Amino acid sequence: MPFRNKVDGGVYCNNPTLTAIIEAQTYFDKDLAELQVLSIGTGHQKFTESNSKKIISKFGILYWINPFKKRLIDLFFQGQTQQTQNLIKLISKNTQNPTQKKFEYYRIDTELDNGCNIDLDETNPEKLDILSDKAVREFQKNGHLVINTFFK
Numbered sequence: 209m210p211f212r213n214k215v216d217g218g219v220y221c222n223n224p225t226l227t228a229i230i231e232a233q234t235y236f237d238k239d240l241a242e243l244q245v246l247s248i249g250t251g252h253q254k255f256t257e258s259n260s261k262k263i264i265s266k267f268g269i270l271y272w273i274n275p276f277k278k279r280l281i282d283l284f285f286q287g288q289t290q291q292t293q294n295l296i297k298l299i300s301k302n303t304q305n306p307t308q309k310k311f312e313y314y315r316i317d318t319e320l321d322n323g324c325n326i327d328l329d330e331t332n333p334e335k336l337d338i339l340s341d342k343a344v345r346e347f348q349k350n351g352h353l354v355i356n357t358f359f360k
Contacts, residue, residue: 240300244357244358320342
């Protein structure tokens with residue numbers, strides 16, 4: 209049967225880190241202790257609204273399927289990403305010695321606030337400049353740790 213129906217990896221595996229770990233173990237015969245995993249996300253948006261009863265009462269179907277906000281799609285993508293994070297935290301724990309990890313893992317995924325609502329196919333130069341500035345700040349915050357952990 210020919211392979212005709214293709215699905216983007218972001219639909220079923222928005223955060224491919226766990227898949228990469230499994231593939232490293234399976235196809236390259238690597239133990240967890242041999243792995244060093246650096247995961248770089250594309251940013252995430254928090255679902256925050258005012259706590260007023262007026263806003264909370266609007267969390268019905270129209271809130272989630274609003275065509276201008278894409279909340280439901282974002283929720284699915286972020287849910288999959290968070291589940292991957294949770295599973296990696298579980299498999300990286302050393303239950304015999306809680307101060308040690310089974311393998312090196314670090315994730316960088318900046319929060320995109322309301323002023324930084326950027327689609328994956330964004331072309332607006334002003335929004336891309338905002339995203340670029342966020343990337344520079346993330347590197348300033350995490351660059352030293354990443355370089356010393358993964359590139360020495």
